[in-house]
Amino acid sequence: MDKLAKQKWVFSGLYLLFMLGVLFSIHQYARVRPQPIAYSELLEAVRGGRVVEVWISESEVRARLSEGEKLVVATRVPGIEETALLQELEKRRVKFSGVIERASWWEQLFLYWILPLLILGALWGYGMRRLAQGGSGALTFGRSKAKIYDTSSENRVTFADVAGVDEAKAELMEIVDFLKHPARYQRLGGRIPKGVLLIGPPGTGKTLLARAVAGEAGVPFFALSGSEFVEMFVGVGAARVRDLFEQAKRRAPCIVFIDELDAIGKMRAVGGGLAGAHDEREQTLNQLLVEMDGFDPSKGVIIMAATNRPEILDPALLRAGRFDRRIIIDKPDVRGREEILRVHVRKIRLAPDVDLRVIAARTPGMVGADLANIVNEAALLAARRGAEAVEMRDFENAIDRVLLGLEKKGRVMSPEEKERVAYHEVGHALCALSVPHADPVHKVTIIPRTIGALGATLQLPTEDRYLLTKLQLEDRLVVLLGGRAAEELIFGDVSTGAHNDLEQATEIARQMVMRFGMSERLGPLTYGRPW
Secondary structure (H helix, E strand, O other): OOHHHHHHHHHHHHHHHHHHHHHHHHHHHHHOOOEEOOHHHHHHHHHOOOEEEEEEOOOEEEEEEOOOOOEEEEEOOOOOOOHHHHHHHHHOOOEEEEOOOOOOHHHHHHHHHHHHHHHHHHHHHHHHHHHHOOOOOOOOOOOOOOEEEOOOOOOOOOHHHOOOOHHHHHHHHHHHHHHHOHHHHHOOOOOOOOEEEEEOOOOOOHHHHHHHHHHHHOOOEEEEEHHHOOOOOOOHHHHHHHHHHHHHHHOOOEEEEEEOOHHHHEOOOOOOOHHHOOOHHHHHHHHHHHHHHHOOHHHOEEEEEEEOOHHHEOHHHHOOOOOOEEEEOOOOOHHHHHHHHHHHOOOOOEOOOOOHHHHHHOOOOOOHHHHHHHHHHHHHHHHHOOOOOEOHHHHHHHHHHHHHOOEOOOOOOOHHHHHHHHHHHHHHHHHHHHOOOOOOEEEEEOOOEOOOOOOEEEEOOOOOOOOOOHHHHHHHHHHHHHHHHHHHHHHOOOOHHHHHHHHHHHHHHHHHHHOOOOOOOOOOOOOOOOO
């Protein structure tokens, strides 16, 4: 019998004992009900000295008889004089008093027993459902909050749903093979890696890759964030770590994925927390280290984690034997972005003029999450204008919307300002066309945007660059300062519109001199760390 079934039996048994106690109380309540008698019989009993005590209410008279402490009740009849009864009680020195009218027996039974039983029955049903769901109720602080994804369903994620990270997929295929055929590696004495750490910027698809590994291997996938371990109560994080690994061992082979590992795996401070004690986060990290050392990887439990800040992780977490593999997931290049776009447009109806390679070239530095957002924005724009398919202009507008913000169609600009902005942007474009190492001009606009730009000149790189030469940086400076120079030539004056151009040009010039050693006067030296 597993742990969950045992909990259900214990819960049901305790509830049954409680119900028996309630039924016994009801039975006892029914036994002490007073016996109804006629009013004349009650008067005869008083005269015969067989009454010990009397209680008089608005509708009845109750009495306790001397024989066997028996209780009797007589209904008061309106219009009948009760002076004789009171005189007999005084004469016999019988204690009597008045009582407030109480509800009927059935009303009392409903209010005091039936209604509470109904409420307790509802609580019992709620508790059984919570047990069936793994105990995720409000009082189960120590239970793990991991979400379990069923990789056998039609909605499972595989490597076919992941694009632009071919190197990472190749490394993770080995993990899939470990999970599918563990004996192949163990027969030669090899040890299955315990943990895999995915390192990369936000939005590069680390979580998607982990789910794809589980989908390819066909094993359960436990996913939770590092911040879900820690609560305001001390010891909860460590308890959740223990519970997580217990669940994983029961469902092995499986994959446990911890997103944002730096939330609990941050480097521990020397001496612990306040007054030398470890805080809750450090206790959680210590328990995670103990669990990773304690479980047997041959059972098929693989720990995968993701972070974009590996430099702040605790060294004990990164040593061999815990996270044996570190996989770097970089931002995709132009070919990778094109592959990612092809994955995201599978369910989108595209027009014939859509060129995904051009879209990929227009989105340098973007990751998978950014590209998915652009595809969705393009579909929404096409639906808003009632189109039958998503056209290239929808993608262009979506990229502009993401990069530059929304168009401010309601902003009123004077003709002089429009003319100055137009000359400014033309200055950028002419400089880009006149120098040999600048990227080609793709689009020039003077429509104001919500990010504050009154206009923009967009250049389209011909390829991804991993190195920049001195001539390329100098031409980039020329293009940045071309707008200010055009204003000065045409109007004989400059405006504040070039403030962002000056910021970028100043930063590039500073990097060239102080970091890259491109100054002929200062020589190939690095000065300090201004970046």
